[in-house]
Amino acid sequence: MEIFKGNKIHDFMGKRIPFLGLSAVLVIASIVILFTKGLNFGIDFAGGTLVQVQYEHKAPIDKIRKVLNATEYKGSSITKFGSEEEVVIRISGVSSNLTNDIGDEMHKLLDSTGKFEIRRVDMVGPKVGGELREKGIMALSLSLIIILIYVSYRFEWRFAVASILALAHDVIIALGAISLVGVEVNLDILAAILTILGYSLNDTIIVFDRIREGVQTSKESALNSVVNNSVSRTLSRTTLTSLTTFFVVVTLYFFGGEIINGFAFTLLVGIIVGTYSSIFIAASFLVQLRFSIENFRAKEAEKVKRQKEKEKLRAMYEKGTV
Amino acid sequence: MKIFNYRLIIFFLSIIFGVVFSVPSFLQTESGKKISLGLDLQGGLHMLLGVNTDEAVTSKIKSIATAIKYFSNDEDILIDGLSIKDNDRIVFTVLDADELPKVDKMLEEINGLNVSKTELEYSITLTQDEEVRTKDQAVAQAVETIRNRLDQFGLAEPNVVRQGETDIVVQLPGIKTAEDEKAARELISKPANLELMAVDEERIDQVYSMTRAQAAQYGDVILEATDNPNVKYLVKEIPILNGSQVVDAQVAFDQSNQPIINFTLNSAGARIFGDFTGKNVGKRLAVVLDGKVYSAPNIRERIGGGSGQISGGFTVVEAGNVAIALRSGALPASVNLLEKRSVGPSLGADSIKASTIALVAGFLMVFIFMIIYYRRAGIIANIALVTNIFIIISVMAMFGATLTLPGMAGIVLTVGMAVDANVIIGERIRELLRQGVSIPKAIEDGYSNAMRAILDANITTLLVAVILYAYGTGPIKGFAVTISIGILASMLTAILGTHGIYEALLPKIAKDKNLNKWFGIK
Numbered sequence: 001m002e003i004f005k006g007n008k009i010h011d012f013m014g015k016r017i018p019f020l021g022l023s024a025v026l027v028i029a030s031i032v033i034l035f036t037k038g039l040n041f042g043i044d045f046a047g048g049t050l051v052q053v054q055y056e057h058k059a060p061i062d063k064i065r066k067v068l069n070a071t072e073y074k075g076s077s078i079t080k081f082g083s084e085e086e087v088v089i090r091i092s093g094v095s096s097n098l099t100n101d102i103g104d105e106m107h108k109l110l111d112s113t114g115k116f117e118i119r120r121v122d123m124v125g126p127k128v129g130g131e132l133r134e135k136g137i138m139a140l141s142l143s144l145i146i147i148l149i150y151v152s153y154r155f156e157w158r159f160a161v162a163s164i165l166a167l168a169h170d171v172i173i174a175l176g177a178i179s180l181v182g183v184e185v186n187l188d189i190l191a192a193i194l195t196i197l198g199y200s201l202n203d204t205i206i207v208f209d210r211i212r213e214g215v216q217t218s219k220e221s222a223l224n225s226v227v228n229n230s231v232s233r234t235l236s237r238t239t240l241t242s243l244t245t246f247f248v249v250v251t252l253y254f255f256g257g258e259i260i261n262g263f264a265f266t267l268l269v270g271i272i273v274g275t276y277s278s279i280f281i282a283a284s285f286l287v288q289l290r291f292s293i294e295n296f297r298a299k300e301a302e303k304v305k306r307q308k309e310k311e312k313l314r315a316m317y318e319k320g321t322v
Numbered sequence: 323m324k325i326f327n328y329r330l331i332i333f334f335l336s337i338i339f340g341v342v343f344s345v346p347s348f349l350q351t352e353s354g355k356k357i358s359l360g361l362d363l364q365g366g367l368h369m370l371l372g373v374n375t376d377e378a379v380t381s382k383i384k385s386i387a388t389a390i391k392y393f394s395n396d397e398d399i400l401i402d403g404l405s406i407k408d409n410d411r412i413v414f415t416v417l418d419a420d421e422l423p424k425v426d427k428m429l430e431e432i433n434g435l436n437v438s439k440t441e442l443e444y445s446i447t448l449t450q451d452e453e454v455r456t457k458d459q460a461v462a463q464a465v466e467t468i469r470n471r472l473d474q475f476g477l478a479e480p481n482v483v484r485q486g487e488t489d490i491v492v493q494l495p496g497i498k499t500a501e502d503e504k505a506a507r508e509l510i511s512k513p514a515n516l517e518l519m520a521v522d523e524e525r526i527d528q529v530y531s532m533t534r535a536q537a538a539q540y541g542d543v544i545l546e547a548t549d550n551p552n553v554k555y556l557v558k559e560i561p562i563l564n565g566s567q568v569v570d571a572q573v574a575f576d577q578s579n580q581p582i583i584n585f586t587l588n589s590a591g592a593r594i595f596g597d598f599t600g601k602n603v604g605k606r607l608a609v610v611l612d613g614k615v616y617s618a619p620n621i622r623e624r625i626g627g628g629s630g631q632i633s634g635g636f637t638v639v640e641a642g643n644v645a646i647a648l649r650s651g652a653l654p655a656s657v658n659l660l661e662k663r664s665v666g667p668s669l670g671a672d673s674i675k676a677s678t679i680a681l682v683a684g685f686l687m688v689f690i691f692m693i694i695y696y697r698r699a700g701i702i703a704n705i706a707l708v709t710n711i712f713i714i715i716s717v718m719a720m721f722g723a724t725l726t727l728p729g730m731a732g733i734v735l736t737v738g739m740a741v742d743a744n745v746i747i748g749e750r751i752r753e754l755l756r757q758g759v760s761i762p763k764a765i766e767d768g769y770s771n772a773m774r775a776i777l778d779a780n781i782t783t784l785l786v787a788v789i790l791y792a793y794g795t796g797p798i799k800g801f802a803v804t805i806s807i808g809i810l811a812s813m814l815t816a817i818l819g820t821h822g823i824y825e826a827l828l829p830k831i832a833k834d835k836n837l838n839k840w841f842g843i844k
Binding site for chain 1: 370371372500503504508657658659660661662664665666668673677679683684685687688692694695696727728731734735737738739741742746749753771775778779780782786787790792793794798805842843844
């Protein structure tokens with residue numbers, strides 16, 4: 001079976017302005033959503049307590065709310081979680097007392113609401129929440145810096161800048177989608193974002209690698225056609241891999257259970273956006289940054305020359321004929 | 323036919339490795355190293371505790387004050403107003419100027435003190451270095467103490483490790499019920515600070531009319547009885563002995579069959595105890611545990627041998643827990659809960675079930691798709707994929723890595739991405755074949771052309787995973803580990819392994835020349 005048959009070269013770069021425009025709209029919309037609606041930080045980052053309760057029958061949400069409203073846990077949020085039987089109670093405060101735990105108290109308080117089992121109690125103090133947030137931002141920025149250095153070293157600085165721009169594009173749109181849908185941002189969502197980073201970079205680098213190869217091996221001197229050629233040749237690989245990963249993440253989304261749902265959703269958006277950006281956007285940045293084929297070839301030739309000179313020198317030393 | 327090329331041999335070895343070492347994890351056999359399940363999958367309790375290190379400084383100061391008091395009694399030096407100010411400073415006045423050199427010499431022998439003196443009045447604090455060391459030791463000792471207590475409590479594989487300067491991570495996988503969890507939390511948080519304190523016999527009659535501030539002026543504190551908060555005792559602030567000198571504690575029963583705790587002191591403690599009881603016959607000695615007076619018996623005679631007992635209203639279980647806590651040492655400072663995550667066993671089981679379904683379903687879809695799309699090349703890629711999963715499980719089991727929920731997701735994701743290398747190679751080979759290159763050359767060049775892209779892509783993903791590991795906590799670390807192992811394994815299976823298979827099959831493919839059957843193209 002073949003999806004992209006033959007050697008058809010698509011003119012991606014000729015249509016780059018409309019695609020860049022579309023991306024600009026998506027990115028700006030995402031930023032607007034992020035600033036107006038904000039992210040729904042879960043207790044991992046905001047601190048607080050979460051109690052997951054599973055009833056043997058349909059969870060009596062109104063009754064739970066009524067019971068809790070008569071206590072100090074007034075105003076805690078109670079939401080359905082996955083099924084009719086399961087609810088999650090979110091409380092903004094934390095109890096730092098080891099012997100008097102919110103889990104124990106919930107057992108007593110909810111006793112009148114029916115038969116239930118407390119399945120999960122998460123409590124994150126404000127100090128820890130702050131630390132986790134700091135570490136998250138640190139991890140994200142460090143990843144970007146390391147990618148920048150690695151790609152600059154392996155390719156050229158413009159490739160690095162273009163791949164970082166493409167990454168920022170993907171991550172911002174994914175964050176916009178998270179904010180729009182109101183996914184609760186916890187540690188696992190951070191992991192998903194970092195996975196998108198890795199995945200989208202993976203895609204972009206494979207395209208860039210083809211461009212580098214095209215620049216080095218073909219006689220073509222117009223960047224546009226080298227890029228078109230490279231993107232077209234990697235098209236079937238990009239879509240295939242995205243497709244297989246997509247299959248897996250979709251099953252994770254539908255069968256992975258409520259806990260993994262936000263994680264799977266984030267990955268889903270990331271894979272779609274990442275695939276789109278590595279085909280239509282990443283290389284466009286390269287063109288917009290005025291990557292010069294001549295300069296690159298000259299530099300490569302220089303490198304090869306220096307390498308040869310070194311070898312010659314070494315050979316001379318080794319033979320002892322200076 | 324060239325079956326035994328080096329790539330194939332390495333691949334065979336890695337298949338054997340993968341299968342052999344993943345068997346214990348799959349079958350959950352008794353012997354062999356297994357992958358351990360994270361708390362989110364098997365249920366259990368995870369806690370991050372913060373140690374209040376300032377308290378350790380206070381208690382160190384207190385024990386130095388105890389030493390000064392013992393020394394001055396022993397040497398018959400008259401001192402006055404020995405007390406602790408602001409929780410970190412000892413003050414006292416020496417009454418006879420001739421004794422000053424003796425006192426100075428004694429203080430010099432204690433390390434890490436800042437001594438300032440105006441005439442006969444001393445003021446002592448810890449040096450900066452000593453304070454830091456004390457705090458550090460407090461956390462180290464708290465880790466040790468909590469570990470000992472949990473070990474004796476009989477939980478399976480408790481894990482207690484220090485994190486950062488003041489925090490401790492406690493993980494208890496075995497917790498099944500809310501009652502167990504509560505008991506474990508109580509055991510961990512019990513300071514178990516045993517103190518033997520002298521009752522201030524001169525002023526105890528006034529205890530009910532005294533304020534705490536008034537008591538402090540005499541160097542006394544007011545403590546309540548454990549069984550009745552209305553009964554109060556006036557005791558000397560500076561204890562005669564503290565729990566650090568306890569070497570053993572056991573539950574026993576008194577004449578009326580009530581549970582009591584017998585404790586044994588170390589030799590230094592026994593000497594101090596013997597001296598004190600010898601000099602104070604007829605007076606009362608308060609047995610204080612965590613700031614509450616358990617009993618205050620009259621001293622009838624000198625107690626040598628260094629053993630004593632705590633009685634007073636224990637249940638058998640309580641007595642047992644207090645004995646465990648005393649044996650494993652006092653917590654040098656109180657701990658508070660910074661983070662707690664408890665997952666019930668049923669939720670963990672549900673999570674395993676759901677992610678296994680996702681793993682199997684996703685895996686099957688990729689499997690079938692590859693065969694339809696690439697035909698035999700797809701089958702070869704699938705062999706690599708299956709091996710890859712076995713290797714991930716094996717390596718994780720060998721390093722004792724923990725499989726978490728995001729880790730499961732990581733495996734699922736690796737399945738999606740592990741085929742990537744084979745897709746890149748497959749597409750390269752197809753491209754060359756379409757150009758009319760011969761099959762052996764297409765395979766050879768396909769691999770070498772694809773290699774650079776695969777390496778660059780994998781290295782960058784690996785770098786991100788390393789950062790994730792360095793900055794992540796708990797489940798995220800698990801995710802990073804799984805992905806890293808997955809990437810490394812896929813280099814071995816998808817690049818080396820499949821290449822070896824092609825090499826072995828090459829004569830057959832070259833003879834057959836059926837591109838559709840082997841590579842899925844017309």
